Amino acid sequence: MKIGIKRFNDEYISNEKKFSVLAFDLGNSRLKCSYFEDSCMKHYGAFRLEEIFVNSKFDSNLLDKWLKENKIDNKVKCFISSVNLTIEKHLLSFLNERLFSAKVIEPRDLVGIIGIEYDIDMIGIDRLLHSIGASLFYGEGVCVVDMGTAITVDLTKENVYKGGFIMPGIDMICKSINLFLPHLPMADITINHTNVPSRNTNDALNNGIFYSIVFGLEGIIRSWHEKFGDFTTVLTGGSARFFESELSWPYFPHLTLWGIYRYAEYKESLNEKSS
Ligand SMILES: Nc1ncnc2c1ncn2[C@@H]1O[C@H](COP(=O)(O)OP(=O)(O)O)[C@@H](O)[C@H]1O
Numbered sequence: 001m002k003i004g005i006k007r008f009n010d011e012y013i014s015n016e017k018k019f020s021v022l023a024f025d026l027g028n029s030r031l032k033c034s035y036f037e038d039s040c041m042k043h044y045g046a047f048r049l050e051e052i053f054v055n056s057k058f059d060s061n062l063l064d065k066w067l068k069e070n071k072i073d074n075k076v077k078c079f080i081s082s083v084n085l086t087i088e089k090h091l092l093s094f095l096n097e098r099l100f101s102a103k104v105i106e107p108r109d110l111v112g113i114i115g116i117e118y119d120i121d122m123i124g125i126d127r128l129l130h131s132i133g134a135s136l137f138y139g140e141g142v143c144v145v146d147m148g149t150a151i152t153v154d155l156t157k158e159n160v161y162k163g164g165f166i167m168p169g170i171d172m173i174c175k176s177i178n179l180f181l182p183h184l185p186m187a188d189i190t191i192n193h194t195n196v197p198s199r200n201t202n203d204a205l206n207n208g209i210f211y212s213i214v215f216g217l218e219g220i221i222r223s224w225h226e227k228f229g230d231f232t233t234v235l236t237g238g239s240a241r242f243f244e245s246e247l248s249w250p251y252f253p254h255l256t257l258w259g260i261y262r263y264a265e266y267k268e269s270l271n272e273k274s275s
């Protein structure tokens, strides 16, 4: 897959240096990997954690295959966003064994790129990086709705991260309903939805979950506009595509990976200045 940067700031256009980076976004459900070259996402891969972490052991086959298929060698600089400490250790060992130079990005590393009004020792790095990624494409007032394992809603205004909300993710909602109400059918939010009172259990459950998310998110964004003025809201994360048609906001699939790219570029510019 190839995605060119749609909107550059002046600094971007002037940066013509050939530049590659290998980015990993390790969440609580999946590991997303991408290889960037010249401001372009050239290769992308995603692996469910059950596929790469089997019986408490890291299974390197799929990742090795992905690196080989895309001819990615260990000279490329490698950056990791991780909110999953258990698998992070294994991913780092995997990369070190193959002689990659890999860095796990910490919230403090980002203070030169984005202002942070949040408890910096606690924040999930993915929330900062997807905000930085969104700013690349949508400007300095952005709200990122990331529908991953959890749903996070994060506001950035004038390049300052203001904080956000953490809500249960879709799988989490469906699985917990199943746990507490095992006599009901397993919910499936991927089916078509209609916002009228449902006439059977399946529809009542699926529409109920779906519209609670839709109207919850719309309500949050509406009230944040009243308090914080203008910003662009954007959807991202593994479950977002099921909501794209109902919510009026653009869907941009890999914002955390783009945030990593932006950070790598920032690091590169610091290295240039110091050399
Ligand atoms: N191909 C797919 N089909 C259905 N759901 C998917 C698919 N890929 C991802 N998801 C959903 O997206 C969620 C994971 O999204 P992701 O953004 O990778 O999360 P995280 O960053 O927390 O690992 C899971 O809850 C899963 O249900």
Ligand SMILES: CC(C)(COP(=O)(O)O)[C@@H](O)C(=O)NCCC(=O)O
Residues within 6 Å of the ligand: 027, 028, 029, 083, 122, 123, 124, 125, 126, 127, 148, 149, 150, 151, 152, 166, 169
């Ligand atoms: C909120 C999260 C669990 C979301 O993780 P994800 O759904 O992307 O896997 C993660 O960003 C996290 O662990 N955050 C730390 C707490 C915080 O951000 O305040």
Ligand SMILES: [K+]
Residues within 6 Å of the ligand: 146, 147, 148, 149, 150, 151, 152, 237
């Ligand atoms: K999330």
